[in-house]
Amino acid sequence: MLEFNIAEHMAYEYGKRGARLALVARRENRLNEVASKAKFFGSPDVITIPADVSCVQDCKRFVDLTVNHFGQLDHLVNNAGIVPLCLFEDTTDITNFVPAMDINFWGSAYGTYFSIPHLKKFKGKIVAIASSAGWLPAPRMMFYNASKAAMITLYESLRTELGRDIGITIVTPGLIESEMTQGKFLSKEGRMVLDQEMRDVQISMVPIRSVTEAAKAIVNSACRGDLYLTEPAWIRTTFYWKMFCPEVLEILNRWLLLSGSSERETISKKLINLSGLKKYLYPESIRNPKLKPN
Template sequence: MIAKHKVIIITGSSDGIGAEMARQLARTYGAKLALVLAARNEDALKKVAAECKTFGAAALVVKTDVGMEANCRQLIEAAVEQFGSIDVLINNAGKSAQALLEEVDNLGWYQELMRINFWGSVWCTHAALPYLKKSRGKIVAISSLAGLIGVPGRTAYSASKFAMGGFFESLRSEVRDAGVSVTLAYPGVVATQIRYHGYNAAGGAAGKSGLKEDDAMSVEECAALIIKGFERGDRDVVMTFKGKLGRWMKLMLPGLVEKMAMAALKKEVRPH
């Protein structure tokens, strides 16, 4: 066990938003930071850890499949064994999916997506909660605008992210008196490969994005907004004007919001 650091666990930190958050946090806190980096790709995690160490941060790599409860609990145990405490848990690991329900023959991958996106966050949070209460720490859940507004062609993904929202909004009330904050982040379209690696209707790799990505937010900007949000203790981080507008319009003009959501899809993946 090393001397006291600010200990931050980031799931899904081998690439994309998770890896960029790790790098930005390492640049900011340097030797005062201990990162616990978790994902399935151990080699990629080691590369991110090496980058973070150049800024003086400590970094522990834990190969983790958040779709398996035992892996989630082992991750938390490894973090505490190495660093003695947990200050921030960032539930970032997730998988995308794009398919019209009528095109799906086997719903097995819907269940798998829920295990990764929803249950992975629940299992990690449940295991980490006693330590977060001791440190009066922070919980961060990376949802999606698809977790605020149902998106056609993304029924499975939206369902998993809506479930996250309900869980963490409820948990926020439960842990408030213990001094633990909960921040939900809702990125829109971000310039990562998540949609290309997500499920297609047959349960295989999509290989392409079903969304228009002309105005995709950079990974760097997205990571910075999430970090700024949870460090301030924000309840929610909705990152774009369209996202903020859509959230309120959904209450007053739901039909218009549905049309806007449909317009975000590429023509080839829209219902016929």
């Protein structure tokens, strides 16, 4: 299940290993582009399945089509996601953010449910792309954070139930080149928007990891059978801050992300603008002014 760009580059990494691929996403034109590149990188067989993972019937369909085509299912990668961005009290209609759970959590759970019988047959693996946001208290991102926290707990519990029948690698990335770090968010009105100003507010001076390197690390981790992977590794330190100094983490985030003359003039945004470090911390791919919301 693709969220461009992370799963896209994972498809290329799997292709380099000679894996046969079933690519699932809503945007058929992008699926076809990724399929062509995956074949170029070495995948002998790639099928594309346009689907909406928030729809349980679509999830059953893509699993059935995959197994019918290849005869088996070895790895399931759950990565579809959207990022609502809005202060809780500024929400105009709280139901606008229902898609965060429908896609980020249920979209992952549905596909997993239908895949388990097939994965068990060949001691397969599940790669759950959650997020370090699952433990970080970031303002404006509470619905995304909650969906990723739920995802982490789902797969930890599922791993306990399944034992060694299926390997589960839970990935908690930090900031990676992706549609979110490009500035694509679900607005308080429930529309997908491209807002690089608010992206700068939320990310500030945190370095953004190359998607190519992140994808390589994730595929290697899954193939090794790791239980967890945090990428880049230094992000794991925030988990210990959360465990041992939660008040400090909350105060720091409130000061950086909420202090300022307006929502778009926070301390976090002033730091990245005044420092001149954006061109070093943000890859060119996410600074491109020609980016579009969809």
